[in-house]
Amino acid sequence: MQALCVVVTIGTVIQTASVNIGMFLAGRVLAGYAVGSGLVGTVPIYLSEISSPEHRGLIGGISGCGIAFGTMMSNWVGFACSYASYGPTQWRLPLGMQVPWGVILFCGLATFMPDSPRQLLRIGKVDDARREFLKIRRDLDPQSAYQEFALMRAQIEYEVEREVKSYKEIFKLFRHRALV
Structure with a gap:
């Protein structure tokens, strides 16, 4: 930005x-x-x-x-x-x-x-992401902050795991459905 x-x-x-x-x-x-x-x-x-x-x-x-x-x-x-x-x-x-x-x-x-904790998680900087998240969400008690961070981390891992890496994959994965 x-x-x-x-x-x-x-x-x-x-x-x-x-x-x-x-x-x-x-x-x-x-x-x-x-x-x-x-x-x-x-x-x-x-x-x-x-x-x-x-x-x-x-x-x-x-x-x-x-x-x-x-x-x-x-x-x-x-x-x-x-x-x-x-x-x-x-x-x-x-x-x-x-x-x-x-x-x-x-x-x-x-x-x-502040840096985006989600972006830091996407590039593998978990400790930096946790630090930024705790700075941003200092209104939470430690247990709630840990739970929200763990949920965010799980969501990012899920997204990265299922991420389409190229346009070629889009047509390869859903070719049958796209042709119908």
């Missing part, structure tokens, strides 16, 4: 500083890719991984509301800037106002973002 913040910021700076349509579109593609396929897709998944089961839905909903609020604010900024005197300020200011948010998000993620 931190790398995506850098890509968004670079794309936004390119858009804001653009001197021709090609430069503007290049910045737009960079920023759009990072936001659309990266941040909007990965942030809710990450939030659901690090939140407690009883708060998971609420936190996911708040994430969606944050995205909607940001979209609404960008529309209001664009509307307000449409009344600026005609010139580059009219379109550069709304674009440039996106840059600080990418920097703030990057700094916040670099400072406060």
Whole structure:
């Protein structure tokens, strides 16, 4: 997610500083890719991984509301800037106002973002996963934390065991059903 913040910021700076349509579109593609396929897709998944089961839905909903609020604010900024005197300020200011948010998000993620225990389990770092899980879920008593971690570990092992490694396997395993 931190790398995506850098890509968004670079794309936004390119858009804001653009001197021709090609430069503007290049910045737009960079920023759009990072936001659309990266941040909007990965942030809710990450939030659901690090939140407690009883708060998971609420936190996911708040994430969606944050995205909607940001979209609404960008529309209001664009509307307000449409009344600026005609010139580059009219379109550069709304674009440039996106840059600080990418920097703030990057700094916040670099400072406060814990690693995903699920991802650590997937790559075999069980002790690191346990440490991160206990940091995230410090509200639980040790027995409950151990039980939840064991359940998560069993689920990850189950998923890894049944994981399809290539597209070729998809058609190989279910060929008969796919043809019918």
